[in-house]
Amino acid sequence: xxxxxxxxxxxxxxxxxxxxxxxxxxxxxxxxxxxxxxxxxxxxxxxxxxxxxxxxxxxxxxxxxxxxxxxxxxxxxxxxxxxxxxxxxxxxxxxxxxxxxxxxxxxxxxxxxxxxxxxxxxxxxxxxxxxxxxxxxxxxxxxxxxxxxxxxxxxxxxxxxxxxxxxxxxxxxxxxxxxxxxxxxxxxxxxxxxxxxxxxxxxxxxxxxxxxxxxxxxxxxxxxxxxxxxxxxxxxxxxxxxxxxxxxxxxxxxxxxxxxxxxxxxxxxx
Amino acid sequence: xxxxxxxxxxxxxxxxxxxxxxxxxxxxxxxxxxxxxxxxxxxxxxxxxxxxxxxxxxxxxxxxxxxxxxxxxxxxxxxxxxxxxxxxxxxxxxxxxxxxxxxxxxxxxxxxxxxxxxxxxxxxxxxxxxxxxxxxxxxxxxxxxxxxxxxxxxxxxxxxxxxxxxxxxxxxxxxxxxxxxxxxxxxxxxxxxxx
Numbered sequence: 001x002x003x004x005x006x007x008x009x010x011x012x013x014x015x016x017x018x019x020x021x022x023x024x025x026x027x028x029x030x031x032x033x034x035x036x037x038x039x040x041x042x043x044x045x046x047x048x049x050x051x052x053x054x055x056x057x058x059x060x061x062x063x064x065x066x067x068x069x070x071x072x073x074x075x076x077x078x079x080x081x082x083x084x085x086x087x088x089x090x091x092x093x094x095x096x097x098x099x100x101x102x103x104x105x106x107x108x109x110x111x112x113x114x115x116x117x118x119x120x121x122x123x124x125x126x127x128x129x130x131x132x133x134x135x136x137x138x139x140x141x142x143x144x145x146x147x148x149x150x151x152x153x154x155x156x157x158x159x160x161x162x163x164x165x166x167x168x169x170x171x172x173x174x175x176x177x178x179x180x181x182x183x184x185x186x187x188x189x190x191x192x193x194x195x196x197x198x199x200x201x202x203x204x205x206x207x208x209x210x211x212x213x214x215x216x217x218x219x220x221x222x223x224x225x226x227x228x229x230x231x232x233x234x235x236x237x238x239x240x241x242x243x244x245x246x247x248x249x250x251x252x253x254x255x256x257x258x259x260x261x262x263x264x265x266x267x268x269x270x
Numbered sequence: 271x272x273x274x275x276x277x278x279x280x281x282x283x284x285x286x287x288x289x290x291x292x293x294x295x296x297x298x299x300x301x302x303x304x305x306x307x308x309x310x311x312x313x314x315x316x317x318x319x320x321x322x323x324x325x326x327x328x329x330x331x332x333x334x335x336x337x338x339x340x341x342x343x344x345x346x347x348x349x350x351x352x353x354x355x356x357x358x359x360x361x362x363x364x365x366x367x368x369x370x371x372x373x374x375x376x377x378x379x380x381x382x383x384x385x386x387x388x389x390x391x392x393x394x395x396x397x398x399x400x401x402x403x404x405x406x407x408x409x410x411x412x413x414x415x416x417x418x419x420x421x422x423x424x425x426x427x428x429x430x431x432x433x434x435x436x437x438x439x440x441x442x443x444x445x446x447x448x449x450x451x452x453x454x455x456x457x458x459x460x461x462x463x464x465x
Contacts, residue, residue, distance in 0.1 A: 012444070015451030016432040020366045021425035045351050047451075050458040052355035054426050055317035055362055057407040059400055062315040063329050067307060070333055071300070074340040079298060081344060 014040055018047030155234045159183045159190050166268040172196065172246075178263045180244055189267070191233045191244060193221055196262075199248065206253045207233060208261070210243040220253050221246065242267060288353035289346075296343040303340055310354065311336060314361040321365035321429040331368055335361045362426070369429040410460035418453030421446050 016022050017030050034041045159165060162183035169179045176196040182189035191207060199205065205221040221230040235244070245261035286294075286302075288309055294302035314335050319328040338360055346356050411419055420439055424430045430438065436446040457463075 012447045012451060015422075015449075015454045016425065016447050018454060019422065019425035019432075019450055020363050021430060021432040021435065021450065023431060046458045046463055047454045048351055048359055049355045049463045050454050050461060051362065051426055052352070052358035053403070053407060053461055053463065054422075054457075055320075055358040056313045056354065057400070057404045058316040058320045058427070059312040060316035060319060062311045062332065063325070066315070066329055066333060067311065070307065070311075070336045070340075071304065073333070073337050074300070074303065077337055077341050079296070079340065079344065080342050 011037070011040060014043050014047060018044055018051050155188065156190050156232055159186055159188050159234070162186050168265050168267060170263045170265045172262040176262065178244075178246060178265060180265050180267065182238065182267050184238065184269075187236065187238050189235045189238055189244070191218070191235060192229075193246065193263075194229045196221070196229070196246075198223075202251050203248050204251050204253060205230070205262075206247055206249040206257070207235070208245045208247065208257055209235065209238070209241040210245055210264075211239060211241040213240065215245075215256060217253060217255070218244065238267075288357075289348050292339075292343045292346050292353050292356075295340060296346070303343075306339065307336060310339065310357045313354070313358060317358060317361050318365040320427050321362070322368060327368065328365075331364050332361070335364050338364075366429045370431075406461065410457050413460055414453050414456055415449075417441065417445075418449045418456065421449040422453040422457065425450060 011033075013022060013026065013030050017027065022030065034044060159181055162185055164185045165181055165183045167179060167181045169177070171177050174197050176193065178191065178193045180189050180191045193205070196205060207218040207221055209216050209218050218235040219233050221233065223230050244265040244267065245257070246263045247257045247259045247261050249258060286305075288306065291302045291306045291309075295306055311332070315328065315332040318332045318335065319325060322328045322331065335357075339357055342360075346353060350356075411423070414422070417439070421432075421435055424435045424438060425432065432446045432450060433443060435450075436443045439446070441449075
């Protein structure tokens with residue numbers, strides 16, 4: 001109902017968020033916004049400290065016996081594992097695909113993502129953790145992995161963790177970027193895009209598998225609620241797919257591409 | 271850097287801080303947990319009771335929160351805020367979750383009536399530090415506009431969502447959101463909260 005409204009300007013929700021005065025959906029959406037807005041994240045930190053002071057000021061002596069009950073109880077509670085830095089999956093990168101003839105080509109493998117990928121701030125939610133790993137811009141922490149609840153993220157993690165994972169990167173003429181991490185053994189790839197030009201509501205970006213047996217849709221790239229980059233897409237059933245392409249299609253997508261691909265990623269073979 | 275700020279509520283010099291204690295708790299140190307308990311149990315119980323009002327239920331929730339502190343100590347990251355605020359966030363959120371889950375079918379009037387006997391400062395444990403802190407908080411709350419103060423306190427102490435606050439105060443949603451944010455900005459600056 002008013003979700004779209006608050007989605008449009010999530011910034012104003014910082015106070016309500018810090019006071020726990022939002023519902024679960026709003027909380028999630030706002031936390032996703034926080035990843036992209038370092039300023040908001042800092043404001044929320046200050047608000048959270050402030051709220052804690054409100055709480056601290058109403059401290060009361062706890063009921064007698066509570067201490068003993070708590071201490072007895074923790075004897076039976078397993079602690080969460082410590083936060084450890086996992087190695088960033090080392091995904092060998094195949095040379096960057098054209099379309100631009102000036103596109104820089106290096107054969108070197110790159111562990112961290114190219115400098116143009118968005119820098120992500122702390123306070124990650126599952127989707128951004130997945131994106132971060134795909135983009136290779138930062139280390140992922142075990143706790144974040146544990147926090148991943150969405151099926152997509154498990155699938156993403158599985159692709160990234162595959163021993164045969166390879167990354168390939170491409171760009172559009174207008175500064176859009178795309179990256180795919182593929183695992184032939186898992187028959188899946190993860191596709192991430194960034195900086196694609198906004199489209200009118202009448203059209204959409206569509207992702208395609210292009211292989212010897214023809215071209216099939218691999219789904220639409222939907223910007224998130226606040227107009228940010230689309231979340232990662234997991235493409236299953238890679239089979240003999242040689243290339244991934246992105247085109248602009250009428251809203252809702254097409255059965256076959258109706259325009260020239262903006263990006264073509266040539267996938268490494270097994 | 272800010273020229274003047276009042277110190278955060280934190281323990282005397284020479285004793286390990288809450289942050290350090292939590293690190294030890296994360297390693298399974300029960301003695302450290304007992305010391306954490308001494309520091310946080312009062313604030314945790316106080317804020318939970320403030321929101322829930324029912325002592326039996328509050329004790330149950332406070333206990334859950336403290337066990338969660340033990341369980342999740344490894345999740346605390348000092349780069350994201352103070353240890354006390356980490357604990358208080360868990361406590362407040364648990365209390366609010368309890369209110370909301372119990373709310374289905376519950377008479378809203380009851381909760382409104384509960385707020386009429388709204389005495390945010392009168393039940394506090396007798397410690398000098400807490401009393402000074404409470405006085406400072408009251409001064410800062412007094413510096414807010416009425417709508418800011420009501421928006422912040424109904425949400426925090428009453429466990430109301432901003433939609434409920436808007437309905438209660440008969441103001442538009444956008445206004446309540448703005449007042450909560452503005453109110454917290456003023457409180458933050460008045461309390462000298464580090465950012």
